[in-house]
Amino acid sequence: MNLLAQVGLAGLFIVATGFASQCLNARLAATVAALGAVLGGAWGAFAAARALGMSAPMELALPWAMPGGEFVVGLDPLSAFFLLPVFVVGAVCAAFGRSYLGARPWSAAGFNLFIGSMVLVLLARHGFLFLLAWEVMTLAAYGLIARAHHDAEVRRAGWAYLIASHVSVVALLLCFALLGAFLGEHGHNSLAFSDWAILKSSIGASAALGWGGMSTIFGLALVGFGIKAGALGLHVWLPEAHAAAPSHVSAVMSAVLIKLGLYGLLRLYVLLPAPPWFGAVLSLFGVLGALIGIALSLQQRDIKRTLAYSSVENMGIIWLALGLGFMFRAHGLDAAAGVVLAGALLHVWNHAAMKGLMFLGAGSVVHAAGTKDIERLGGLLGKMPVTGLALIVGAVAIAGLPPLNGFASEWLVFVGLSRVAREGTGAVSLLAMTAAALLAMAGGLALLGFVRLVGMALLGLPRHERTALAQESSVGMTLPLSVMTMLCCAAAVFSPRLVSRLDSVVGALSGAGGPAAPAAVAHDGAVRQAAELLSPVSQVSMALLLVVGAAILGLRQWTRAAPRTETWSCGYTAATPRMQYTASSFSEFLSTRVLPRWLQPLRWTERPEGLLPSRAQMISRESDPVTRKTYEPLLRQIADRLGLLRFFHQGRLQMYLLYMLVAVVLGFGWISVRDDAGRNTAPLKPARFQPAPPKPEARPPAAEGR
């Protein structure tokens, strides 16, 4: 069976088991659905991994009775690159969800549908089918996010997600419609992806569309896909939805769903000739996302919000690296650009693994401690050793520290940037150095953020009674967590092999962009170089992992004999858990002294007055500055304007009928008037095409003289 059929059937199998299992009883159904996702995911992942190395893309057209649509699916390395995390993370999270949510067959079926629709998005090769799958994916995710809809915050998050997603769909619809209309004029089957490539292969067609047309199309795509990909400014739904969704769903959303926005952009970039500003805008979004995302992540009290903003940061890193890679390639620095692109792509996979791990770990913590508030957690490492260890591994990976996979990909980006700084000239070199400095700053902040997360949640003493009762989660949750942990470690150790699998994807991206760029020339050797660059990293990772693993085991043996006593407290005997550092106090210096004012959390303080102790309080509330400063005022204004329409909403049947009557009468009237106008102007029409009468000035001057 060919790989395309295997991937497609794996996706179909996942969805089908989800729905078919509904005829069983609830416990069995949820188990069967999760099992289906695991088996289908494993099958699909193998097929996708093999498809990464395929030489020629496959396409398959199936009969479909949809007007204007064609069921064209295809598989190429770019799709396979994104399919792999969809299947792997999807399978692991489905298994986790079975224990996390318990016997909820419809949620399991919805989850499977969500995975399956993402597979279809990646396989679709026709604009219509793509949008259809995109919408199914959006709605399935909405159903999962809004599962706990009795909670007002969850409903709010669901709305935010739904509205943002539909703005995204509208932008994509416009983008595709513009492309389709333009290609339709030139006699092509307007929405099939294979015909979009004509814009690239024929210089005439791309010239006819022009710079402005291409910019409009890519601008709309940036908005549409950028909303999904959590680009800064368009990310407002992301923290809300990730915090509200069940943890395994947040894991899939953060690890895979937001990457699909990136896939959409890359797909268009490969298919169409991109405007020259594309790389620059991409990297601008990226650098803002990386810095502001991590700065906001540092302030959140909600553990899942912290992780969600960290996703904004990581997507920012990927956007930045991709945008820089495109820009460097345009300046002829092909080899270095290839290394940066390989780093960006590897980071997509690595982020999928580590963010999946972190969200699952957070889910396990939330399940055990019953709260998402970091200020109420604490001391969980002793109570939940597997979850705690997984969270530490994930945090080290996300912070980009050596033994784990986050380091490998970020390192590739840094090496590529430093190479550009050396080889490039003038502005390009400066740009690379600036980008490297800003990335390093984001990395430093990320380290701080994850020290805070791990330190507050796992170390110290429990800050709340409920947290003190927490116990390690069941095997159903710790096993998927361990699998993800293993994946992160393996991704670090085998990073040279992983990056060499990216050869054809980097090739596709390198061959993209301009209409005349020859594929597979530009990236020649870049990926091999990247693999060579990574081999010391992998050796160091392996050595460090072994040493740390041995140290942990040894430490456990050693500490088992040691007596447990209270922490030394300078002789003060009445120490309570309330005296510990809190998450807010940990990041207080950064958030009140370092960050610019508009990024700081809102705070109200009432200072004590007088000599004797009196009333004092401090309230601080973190909020997204983009939401607070931009969207809320804007949306409120729109809502106020639209409030005028409520006048028409009288609630009387007769009024509504009257509206219909008025509409009918106006329609009649318009038809009569239009016919009249048509009758009157009909004889005049040909006049437009007649040559204009000679102008008075054109008269011969002799006539004037008479």
Next chain:
Amino acid sequence: MKSSFVEALLVVIFFLNLFVLGTSRLRSTITASAAQGVVAGFLTVLLHTNHLGRALVVAGGTIAIKGALIPTLLHRALLSTKTRREVEPYVGFSASLLLGAVATGAAILFAERLPLAIEHQGMLLVPASMATILTGFIVLTTRRKAITQVVGYLVLENGVFLMALLLHDALPSLVEVGVLLDLLVAIFVLAIVIHHVQRDFSSDGADVAEFHRLRE
């Protein structure tokens, strides 16, 4: 001769439109709308002599439903809901009549401009159907009782039925669908009777004006 008879029947329809708007008694409006339905049924037979058997079936069904079943149900509903026997309009009777006259004039003016098939041009059927549709709308928007809503809908539906007669040769099933619409009206009436709309929303007769309490 036949043509002038058809025209005469159409004039009756115009007259019944104005009568529905002008009368203050509920029973009269019901009877008038029923009479309009019966006239429409006769028109089916007169206009489609070439498919006489089929036209007879349609006409029979129309007359039975519009002329007998629905008025009977409506009268019964009137009794069982103890609705007051007056129409109670939002817009007075003379104003309604004026509106109806304007609607009739507009319908005739508009029908002249429609790009009709040659054999339909100059016929009164199209203006009659439009005037009836508009009258139905006027009744729907200016009367407040549930029963008058049904009557308004019936009148509107009569107009649609008349328009469909034009297409009887081209789309034979359309008129039959019109008969099905009548059944929908019957179900409306039954709903009023069975669900006792008046008990839930108003103490004095079924009054759709009270629905606005359901407004968000």
